[in-house]
Amino acid sequence: xxxxxLKLAERLKAIRENIDGRxxxxxxxxxxxxxxxxxIASQKLDIEIVTLDTGRLFNxxxxxxxxxxxxxxxTIKGFYPDPEAISKWVRANGTNGFYNSVDARKxxxxxxxxxxxxxxxxxxxxxxxxxxADQSQSRATVQIIExxxxxxxxxxxxxxxxxxxxxxxxxxxxxxxxNPLHDExxxxxxxxxxxxxxxxxxxERAGRWWWEDSLSGKKECGLHVEDGKISKIKxxxxx
Numbered sequence: 309x310x311x312x313x314l315k316l317a318e319r320l321k322a323i324r325e326n327i328d329g330r331x332x333x334x335x336x337x338x339x340x341x342x343x344x345x346x347x348i349a350s351q352k353l354d355i356e357i358v359t360l361d362t363g364r365l366f367n368x369x370x371x372x373x374x375x376x377x378x379x380x381x382x383t384i385k386g387f388y389p390d391p392e393a394i395s396k397w398v399r400a401n402g403t404n405g406f407y408n409s410v411d412a413r414k415x416x417x418x419x420x421x422x423x424x425x426x427x428x429x430x431x432x433x434x435x436x437x438x439x440x441a442d443q444s445q446s447r448a449t450v451q452i453i454e455x456x457x458x459x460x461x462x463x464x465x466x467x468x469x470x471x472x473x474x475x476x477x478x479x480x481x482x483x484x485x486x487n488p489l490h491d492e493x494x495x496x497x498x499x500x501x502x503x504x505x506x507x508x509x510x511x512e513r514a515g516r517w518w519w520e521d522s523l524s525g526k527k528e529c530g531l532h533v534e535d536g537k538i539s540k541i542k543x544x545x546x547x
Contacts, residue, residue, distance in 0.1 A: 311452050312469055316478075317347045319466050323453075324353045326396035327462060329433025331355045334425065335384065337369050338497055339486050340467050340475050342376065346484045349380035355436060358428045360385040360443055362420035364499035368489050373486045387424040394419060404501060413502075420499070434462035439531065440475075441468050472512065 309324060311319050324331065332350060333355050335341035348355050359373065377384055395421055398405070406413035429435055439450050456463040467475065472495070479486050489497055493505030495512045506515040 311466070316343070316466060317468075318348050318350060320344070320353060321351055323436075323464055323466065324355060327434050327464070330431060331436055331438040331464070332432040333357045334428060335359050336438070336497070337370065337372050337487060338403055339472075339479055340439065340440060340470075341491055342372075342484050342486050343478055345376060345380070345382075345384075346482060349382050349475045357382060358387055360421050360424045360428065360543045361388050362424075362499050363389060363499060364420070366487075366489060366500045366503075368487050369497065372485060372487050379485060380433040382442075385428075389420045389424055394424070405537060406502065407519060413520070426456055429459060429461065432461055434464055435459070436464045436466065438467055438469055438523070439465045440472070442471055468528070497533065503532070518528075520539055 309322060311322060314322060323336060331354070333341075333344060335345055335357055345357060346352075348357065358490055367402075373384060373386075376382075396493060401408065401412050406416045435456065441450055450468055452465055452468050454463045454465070455461075478484075487494070487497055489505075493507075494503060494515060496516050497503055497508050498516055502517055504518050506512070506516045
């Protein structure tokens, strides 16, 4: 099936019908993920929606989490970092020690995001994300359906061919709730101390870990990379 030829709602429905087993959608509550949540919830698709609560999210993100659950009558299950691991990291690095070095920041991301992600995906047959190919140079080669070799599951990226403008247009057209920080220049929203608004002409990922190397290919927390590089995941050939 050529999923690219389908509209997003039809695409998600077809993906659910053609992939056996559990599909886990990890939402960051960003604008792309809100569009996916709308279509999953509106069609009552058997796709589990979870989010990673790092403990350092914006208040606006928590408010949107509640608003989304209330609007669609769904539960977005939260996965949280191990408190002992956080305590140990803070003792060694300080509360905001991620500013001190790239390694310290990546270790913080590993505790707050990657380990909870692995728990969230435990027992899943497929992982659904809100990645878009034009978000950054490192994501340009991502395909709509791939095989995550490390986790031995499908990785599904239904918005891969969408532009940000197309996503924003759909959000407003459908009346989907979204984070008000997007209207203040926060394009990619993560942890509060690690996210800033971007300036005109900057890469979408420029607001993440802005104090580090500005090359877009390096602006990843580790959720979609292996050994410091963007994951090289086998593309699934569509019939």
